[in-house]
Amino acid sequence: MLRYLTQRTLASLAVLFVIVSCTFFLIKLAPGGLSILTSPEMDPEVVARITANLGLDQPAHVQYMRWLSSVVKGDLGQSLIYNRPVLTMVMERLPATLLLTGSALLVAIIVSIPCGILSARHQHSWIDQALSFISFLGLAIPGFWLGILLVLLFAVKLRWLPAAGMMTAGQEFSWIDRARHLVIPTIVLAVPSMAELMRFTRSTWIDLQHQDFVRVGRAKGLSEFAIQYRHILKNALIPIVTVIGLFLPRLAGGAAIIETLFSWPGMGSLAIDAATNRDAPLILGVTIIVSITVILSNLLVDLTYPLLDPRLKRR
Amino acid sequence: MSQLRSGPSVAPHGSAAAQVSEVPPKRSAWRNLIRAFKRNPLAIFGVCFVTLVALLAILEPYLGLPEATKINLLKTLAPPSSEHLLGTDENGRDIFVRLIQGGRISLLVGLVGALLTVLIGATIGLVAGFSGGAIDILLMRITDGMMAVPLFFLVLVIVAIFGSSGTILVVTLALTRWMSVARLVRAEVLRSKHMDYVLAASSLGLPSTRIMLRHLFPAALPTTIVTTSLGVGEIMLVEAGLSFLGLGILPPTPSWGNMLSNSQYYIWSAPHLAIYPGLMILLAVLSFNAIGDALRDLLDPRSGAK
Numbered sequence: 001m002l003r004y005l006t007q008r009t010l011a012s013l014a015v016l017f018v019i020v021s022c023t024f025f026l027i028k029l030a031p032g033g034l035s036i037l038t039s040p041e042m043d044p045e046v047v048a049r050i051t052a053n054l055g056l057d058q059p060a061h062v063q064y065m066r067w068l069s070s071v072v073k074g075d076l077g078q079s080l081i082y083n084r085p086v087l088t089m090v091m092e093r094l095p096a097t098l099l100l101t102g103s104a105l106l107v108a109i110i111v112s113i114p115c116g117i118l119s120a121r122h123q124h125s126w127i128d129q130a131l132s133f134i135s136f137l138g139l140a141i142p143g144f145w146l147g148i149l150l151v152l153l154f155a156v157k158l159r160w161l162p163a164a165g166m167m168t169a170g171q172e173f174s175w176i177d178r179a180r181h182l183v184i185p186t187i188v189l190a191v192p193s194m195a196e197l198m199r200f201t202r203s204t205w206i207d208l209q210h211q212d213f214v215r216v217g218r219a220k221g222l223s224e225f226a227i228q229y230r231h232i233l234k235n236a237l238i239p240i241v242t243v244i245g246l247f248l249p250r251l252a253g254g255a256a257i258i259e260t261l262f263s264w265p266g267m268g269s270l271a272i273d274a275a276t277n278r279d280a281p282l283i284l285g286v287t288i289i290v291s292i293t294v295i296l297s298n299l300l301v302d303l304t305y306p307l308l309d310p311r312l313k314r315r
Numbered sequence: 316m317s318q319l320r321s322g323p324s325v326a327p328h329g330s331a332a333a334q335v336s337e338v339p340p341k342r343s344a345w346r347n348l349i350r351a352f353k354r355n356p357l358a359i360f361g362v363c364f365v366t367l368v369a370l371l372a373i374l375e376p377y378l379g380l381p382e383a384t385k386i387n388l389l390k391t392l393a394p395p396s397s398e399h400l401l402g403t404d405e406n407g408r409d410i411f412v413r414l415i416q417g418g419r420i421s422l423l424v425g426l427v428g429a430l431l432t433v434l435i436g437a438t439i440g441l442v443a444g445f446s447g448g449a450i451d452i453l454l455m456r457i458t459d460g461m462m463a464v465p466l467f468f469l470v471l472v473i474v475a476i477f478g479s480s481g482t483i484l485v486v487t488l489a490l491t492r493w494m495s496v497a498r499l500v501r502a503e504v505l506r507s508k509h510m511d512y513v514l515a516a517s518s519l520g521l522p523s524t525r526i527m528l529r530h531l532f533p534a535a536l537p538t539t540i541v542t543t544s545l546g547v548g549e550i551m552l553v554e555a556g557l558s559f560l561g562l563g564i565l566p567p568t569p570s571w572g573n574m575l576s577n578s579q580y581y582i583w584s585a586p587h588l589a590i591y592p593g594l595m596i597l598l599a600v601l602s603f604n605a606i607g608d609a610l611r612d613l614l615d616p617r618s619g620a621k
Binding site for chain 2: 011012018023136144145151156245248253254271275280290294295
C-alpha cells in the first residue's frame with residue numbers, strides 16, 4: 001500500500017518536472033527567447049528582478065536551473081498585459097474552475113454510469129439504441145456550439161437561466177444564484193465526458209457479463225440483483241475510475257473554451273485571454289498551475305484504487 | 316479517448332447472431348466492406364456527407380459562386396436568395412461559399428492532423444513494442460505522463476508564443492494527441508511479436524526496420540485505420556474550438572469554427588449564422604466517427620466476435 005502510494009507520487013512529480021521543462025524549451029525556442037517574459041512597459045525593478053532570476057546573460061543550462069528553481073519558489077513572473085504577479089492572478093481564478101469542472105464531472109458520473117448500466121442490461125433494446133445514439137451525438141457535438149444553442153433556448157427565449165457570468169450584477173452572493181449560473185456551463189462541459197463514460201460503462205458491463213464469476217454466481221443461485229450490483233458493479237468500478245482519471249486533463253482543456261464562452265472567471269478563460277494577448281508569462285503560469293491541479297486530482301483518483309481493489313492493499 | 320472507444324468490448328450495432336456469422340473465411344475484402352457499411356446506415360451517411368463536402372471544396376472555384384471574403388456592408392444578414400443561397404453574414408459575405416471553404420480547411424486540418432498523429436503514434440508504438448526493455452518502459456512512461464496532463468494548455472502556449480496558422484495547428488495537435496495510437500499499436504505489436512512469421516523474419520537476419528514495417532506494422536494496420544478515422548473527428552472538434560476563440564484558423568480565411576465567433580452576438584436577430592457552421596461541424600465529426608465505427612466492425616475481429 002505504502003509502496004503503491006510512493007510510486008504514484010513519484011510518477012506525478014516526474015510528470016510535473018517534464019511539463020515545467022517543456023515550457024522552458026518552448027520559450028527558449030521562441031523568437032526573442034526568454035526576453036518574451038518581460039516587456040518594456042513593466043516596472044524597471046520588476047524587469048531587473050526577472051532578468052536576474054532567469055539570468056538572461058547566462059548559458060542555457062544555468063537559465064534552465066534558474067527557471068526550475070523560480071517555479072519551485074512559486075515565482076512565475078509578471079503578466080505583460082496586467083502587470084500583476086502571475087501566481088496571484090492564477091490562484092484567484094482557481095476556485096471558479098474547480099467549481100465548474102467539479103460539478104461537470106459529478107454530473108457526468110451521476111448521469112452516465114446508471115445510463116450505461118441500463119443500456120448494457122437491455123442490450124439491443126430500443127432504450128439501448130436510443131442511449132447509444134445520444135452518446136454518439138454527444139461525442140460529435142462541438143461544446144461551444146451546444147453552449148450557444150442552450151443559451152439561445154434557456155436564456156434568451158425561455159429566460160429561465162442567466163446567459164453568462166458567475167453571479168447576477170448588483171446582487172449579493174447567494175448559492176441559489178451561483179447554482180443558476182452554473183447550470184448551462186456545467187451541462188455543456190459535461191457532455192463529452194458523459195457520452196464517453198456512458199459508452200465505456202456499457203461496454204465494460206457487457207464484457208463482465210461473460211466472466212466466470214458471474215457464471216459461478218448464477219450456478220450457486222444468487223439473485224440477479226446480487227450478481228449485477230454486488231459482483232459486477234465491484235469489478236466494473238476499477239476500469240471506470242481509471243477512465244474518469246483520464247477525463248481530468250480533457251475537462252481542464254474543455255473548461256478553457258466553455259469558461260470563455262460563458263465569461264466564467266476561471267483559469268481556462270484566463271489562459272485563453274493570455275494566449276490571445278500573447279502574454280507569455282501568464283499563459284505559462286496558467287499551464288503550470290493547471291497541470292499541477294490536474295496531476296494532484298489524478299493522484300486523488302489513484303488513492304481510491306486501494307479502496308476498490310483489495311489486491312493493491314497488500315502491495 | 317480513441318483508445319477507449321476501440322477497446323475490444325465495444326459492441327457494434329445489429330444483433331449478436333448477425334455478428335457471429337459475420338466472420339466467414341471466404342469473402343472478398345471489398346464485399347465485406349460493403350456489408351459492414353450496409354449494416355451501419357450512419358456510416359453510409361458519413362461517407363456521402365464527407366464526399367459531398369470534399370467535392371464541393373474541390374469544385375468551388377468552378378461553380379461561379381460569390382467571393383468568400385468580399386465584404387458588403389449594404390447587404391448584411393440578408394435572407395437566402397438566388398444570389399446568396401444561404402443568405403449573408405454580419406459583414407455581407409456569402410454564407411454558402413464560406414461554409415464550403417471552411418469545410419475545405421476543416422477537412423484538411425482534420426485529415427492531415429490525424430495522419431500525422433498516427434504517423435508519430437505508430438512509430439513510437441512500433442519502436443516501443445519491438446524493442447522492449449528499457450526503451451519500451453521509457454517510451455510508455457512518456458506516453459502515460461503525457462496522457463495525464465492537460466495538453467490543450469500546451470497548445471495555447473505554443474499559439475501564444477509562435478502565433479497561429481494551419482500548419483502550426485496541425486503539427487501541435489498531432490504532437491499532443493499521438494499517445495493513444497502509440498499504446499494501441501504497441502499492444503498489437505506485442506501480440507504479433509512472437510508469431511512464427513516474425514521469428515522466421517528475424518532468424519533470416521532481416522534488419523529491424525524491415526521487420527517492423529513489413530511484418531509488424533501490417534498487423535497493427537486495422538487499429539491504425541480505425542484510429543485515424545476517429546482522430547479526424549477529434550481534431551476537427553479541437554480546431555473548431557480554437558478557431559472559434561480566434562486562436563486557430565484566423566480570419567479572413569473562413570473556417571467552420573471562426574464563422575461561429577461572432578454568431579453569438581447575432582443569435583437573436585440571425586440565428587442561422589450560428590446554426591449552419593455548427594451543424595456542419597456536428598455532421599462532419601459524426602460522419603468520421605461513424606465511418607470509424609463501421610471500419611472497426613469490419614477490421615477488428617475481436618469486436619466482431621462479441
